[in-house]
Amino acid sequence: GQSLEQPSEVTAVEGAIVQINCTYQTSGFYGLSWYQQHDGGAPTFLSYNALDGLEETGRFSSFLSRSDSYGYLLLQELQMKDSASYFCAVRDKSTESGYSTLTFGKGTMLLVSP
Amino acid sequence: DVKVTQSSRYLVKRTGEKVFLECVQDMDHENMFWYRQDPGLGLRLIYFSYDVKMKEKGDIPEGYSVSREKKERFSLILESTSTNQTSMYLCASSPGRIYNEQFFGPGTRLTVL
Numbered sequence: 001g002q003s004l005e006q007p008s009e010v011t012a013v014e015g016a017i018v019q020i021n022c023t024y025q026t027s028g029f030y031g032l033s034w035y036q037q038h039d040g041g042a043p044t045f046l047s048y049n050a051l052d053g054l055e056e057t058g059r060f061s062s063f064l065s066r067s068d069s070y071g072y073l074l075l076q077e078l079q080m081k082d083s084a085s086y087f088c089a090v091r092d093k094s095t096e097s098g099y100s101t102l103t104f105g106k107g108t109m110l111l112v113s114p
Numbered sequence: 115d116v117k118v119t120q121s122s123r124y125l126v127k128r129t130g131e132k133v134f135l136e137c138v139q140d141m142d143h144e145n146m147f148w149y150r151q152d153p154g155l156g157l158r159l160i161y162f163s164y165d166v167k168m169k170e171k172g173d174i175p176e177g178y179s180v181s182r183e184k185k186e187r188f189s190l191i192l193e194s195t196s197t198n199q200t201s202m203y204l205c206a207s208s209p210g211r212i213y214n215e216q217f218f219g220p221g222t223r224l225t226v227l
Contacts, residue, residue, distance in 0.1 A: 008154075030214075031214055033214045033215070041220070042118075042204065042218035042219060042220050042221060043157070043204070043206075043216075043218045044218070045214075045215045045216065045217070048214040048215060087156060087157065089157075089214075091213050091214050097164065097168075097170060099145075099162075099164050099170070099211070099213070100213050101147075101159055101162060101172065101213060102159070102213060102214065102216065103159075103173075104149075104156045104157040104158075105156055106154060106155060106156040107156050
């Protein structure tokens with residue numbers, strides 16, 4: 001089966017840099033996504049890595065190492081509004097009809113303090 | 115902007131009642147998904163649909179069914195609710211064969227008493 005491991009909680013202060021790790025075990029693999037969810041809100045897409053390396057989007061970057069089955073989300077210049085839950089998700093298996101779905105990790109709650 | 119709407123934000127039902135949760139997206143997306151979200155368990159896929167009238171089971175389909183009669187609308191049906199179906203239900207959509215970026219609705223918090 002598929003499994004993803006990420007820390008349940010991370011704390012940091014404003015202006016700092018934080019890294020949220022995600023390791024995965026899947027029967028197939030097409031890519032790793034990251035989603036942000038504020039308390040009471042809907043998950044929103046942040047990034048996607050299909051190939052090894054670092055993808056940068058503003059203050060957020062995402063890294064993937066396929067050989068290590070590992071990725072991380074890097075948040076720089078932390079702001080209070082970054083306090084949220086962050087989910088990694090793998091696009092893994094193909095279904096009988098040839099479509100693939102996302103399997104989500106359990107989420108990491110990031111608490112940013114002043 | 116893609117907009118995914120869900121029929122209710124909060125619902126309270128009694129055990130054994132039938133529940134319809136509706137989801138509508140306005141961006142002509144082919145794929146639609148239903149997840150449930152529980153504390154400490156993340157998002158788990160119940161069902162998804164890649165075309166009108168087409169559906170496939172996700173990881174936890176037991177106790178649920180779905181309907182997709184129109185491209186923009188995907189309904190989740192709980193035929194006879196039980197207390198273990200108390201959860202946050204999230205609908206999502208994505209275009210074509212792009213599955214990594216999904217657009218989520220605001221969710222329906224269902225409580226079954």
